[in-house]
Amino acid sequence: MWIRTGSLLLILLLALTSAASAARDEVRLRLEVQPRSVLVGDAVEISIVVEGDRKAQPQLEGAEAFRIVGTQSGSSVQIINGVISISNTFTYTAVAQRAGTATLTAVLPAKRGRALRSEPVSVLVAQAGQAPATTPQGGPAGAPTDAQGRAKPMFMRAILSTAKPYVGEQLTVEYRVYIREGVRPRNFSLNEVPEFTGFVAHELITSNRLNFEGVTIDDTPYRAATVKRYALFPVAPGEATIGSLGLQMTVARTGRGRGWDPFEDFFDLSQGRTVQTASQPVSVTVLPPPTAGRPADWREGVGSYTVSAQLDRSETAVGEPVELKIVVEGDGNVDSIPRPLLALDEAIRVYSEKAKPEIVAGYDSVSGKKTFEIILIASQPGAYEIPAIRVPFWDPKEKGYRTATTEPLHFTATGEAEAAQPQAPGVLSREAIELRGRDLRYIRGDKQTLRMAYQPLSARPAVWVVLALWPLLVLGVTIYQLRVGRLRADRRSWRSRRALREAQQRLTEARALLAKPEAARFYAELHRAVLGFIADKLDAAAPGFSPDELAARLDEAGVSETAIASLRELWREADHVRFAGQTADQKRRKDAYGRARDLLADLARELER
Amino acid sequence: MKRLWLPLLLLALTVAPAWADVAADHYNRGNKLFADGQYAEALAAYQAALDSGADDAAVYLNFGNAAFRLNEVGLAIWAYEMGLRLEPRNEDLRFNLRYAGAFMRDEMPPADEVFILRVGRALAGHFTADEALAGAAAGWLLCGLAVLLWGPWRRFRWRVIALGVLGALLLAFFAPIAAANVHRQAVLERAVVVADEVLVRTGPAETAKEAFTVHAGMRLELIETRDDYARVRIPTGFEGWLPTETYRALRRDAE
Structure with a gap:
């Protein structure tokens, strides 16, 4: 019985395998693009369907005028009349970058013969003719328009708190989406994350849902909502670019918008549909911090900070560590604050140091604290003073330099002077310091034979076969025993x-x-x-x-x-x-x-x- | 075919010890060089032993020590990790791994904070994948045996129950460890950075944007390789691409 069932399964498996291999021999490639005509900045959906080859990785040619902002893939297998058909669909969401006619072709690279190419598909990209998409330091100016000069029904903008920040000063960028009155947003997803090259970026708190408010742009009523807000800290003076953010939104027409012809040109909104939009990249000019009034020991601090310091003990022995903890706290990118300079006695060495920043992003700004843990070791006995620790910083709000300071700290080291110098500084934990004081365990001695590489148990199919068959054997024997027992009872x-x-x-x-x-x-x-x-x-x-x-x-x-x-x-x-x-x-x-x-x-x- | 099995068996019995002897010769030569302070030559000898098919914790320990003496912290950590794969309870390997770790420039993230995960990881770290799999398999077989004997050995019912309980305990203890270790050793592709400093990029090309830097000794999880680059994940969860020549995989396939 078992043998017969197994044979049937084997035959079925062989039939399926041969059918699959037969299906693989016929590979088909199809390219679909929706829509075929778009404006610069609009998104298209490009689908490449590969039938008959599960492992094929198609390529897209002629898409230079587009920027791919999202990809996804899926596969499906169908068995019809014993014939297996396998299709893989690769879907790209792309944003049109340049006006013109783009001819797209899907290509499967050659394996044993020539490359397979799909039928080409042409896409018309029209220039939007819109006003600049961003307005530094302000709300929306003129709304972007389409090729016919009509205001676009939906667009995004990046709004900056300042167009000329100082190095290290917080610059807030707010991405807002604008939708014409008469259109109701249903849901949205972000599919393009902005790049902030030349900035340290922290995302500020924003609501998970879009809270729309009414605004009027060029006498056209819009509803606008904040999508994302970031606190950016420029790292070097000069020109820097703030990347664009892309969004997909499902929109539908409300009662008020019924019969609004211009809008209908863009979307058939009666059923609701998904729309892609993205903001334009924005350039800013980053200024160097002013030199006037700059303290000699200022390095990178920008913001508003306080500083505190303490030692973990006031008395120690020569060669034993003392931990100095310095905490810098305040508003700004505290992670950029370097370790304060220490004017230490020559007999004190910095043995290791560790910095731990804790950043807190609020609604409008970034704050936090940075803790420096520094291990000091005195090589000579004596009473030591660590002079006041200074943290100078450029305060953008006050438009001037300020300095946070601590009180001097003291400790005493007792015992004999050390002859040897401690090791070079590095970032070490206490355990590491203790370990470094020891040495490796010595090598193993000679051997007559060595263990050779072998296949582990888990890689041996026989092990898994035995383990899998064992319950079947137990089940079979148990059933037999029960049957014999029942017969003997009768x-x-x-x-x-x-x-x-x-x-x-x-x-x-x-x-x-x-x-x-x-x-x-x-x-x-x-x-x-x-x-x-x-x-x-x-x-x-x-x-x-x-x-x-x-x-x-x-x-x-x-x-x-x-x-x-x-x-x-x-x-x-x-x-x-x-x-x-x-x-x-x-x-x-x-x-x-x-x-x-x-x-x-x-x-x-x-x-x- | 029937006539061939005997010569083949004899050949296998003759050749296998010959390989083992060659590997042992390299290893013993490495020990002598190490004792003479010729660490670079010792390292080469140990590497030759490994290339000859050796997969022995002693070779990895000595290889690691020679590498460490040459300030090759990453290579030393790789060797100790490879040795612990074979002898996870070897105190020398464990200590030397910790010791070499103290010289790493990158700080490894702290261990799991959840108690049960910490205990589980410590337990799993005491057994090789083979030991745990053998323990789980023994439990599995004992459970089945108890079921089989339940009928015929009715007179020894308590002994059969004890057998079943023992099997269940073995299975419950070793099965999760086996799953974790087999996954760790056979499924996860792990590696150790052996280059002193490596720039990890956002793509598999030298022109790709720089993401972050890792240093010798950093443990990596290999996600995929493309040409001469590998996409990796470091313990903090960051991902990026680095050249394949900058790390050594923690895997030894049978020769």
């Missing part, structure tokens, strides 16, 4: 079932004695075969029967008189040979064997009935 049924098998075994043994001179043994086996069969079938003890009793029982059981007579005859003949010393040649024995076999067949048939 003794009569069990004897009856095995009666014929045992009788046939005895007949086989008797047959083996045909050619031998032991006639008594031959007849004894015949006798046992027939009598044992009847006893098993009637669930009685074989030796307890006399010929008459046996005949009576068989008669009750519905056995024919012919069979009973044949039994009596066989019994008598066997007794004569076995106990009365009568001889029986081979021919007679052969005849008796045939009669016994026929008798057993008759009895089996009639007792079963």
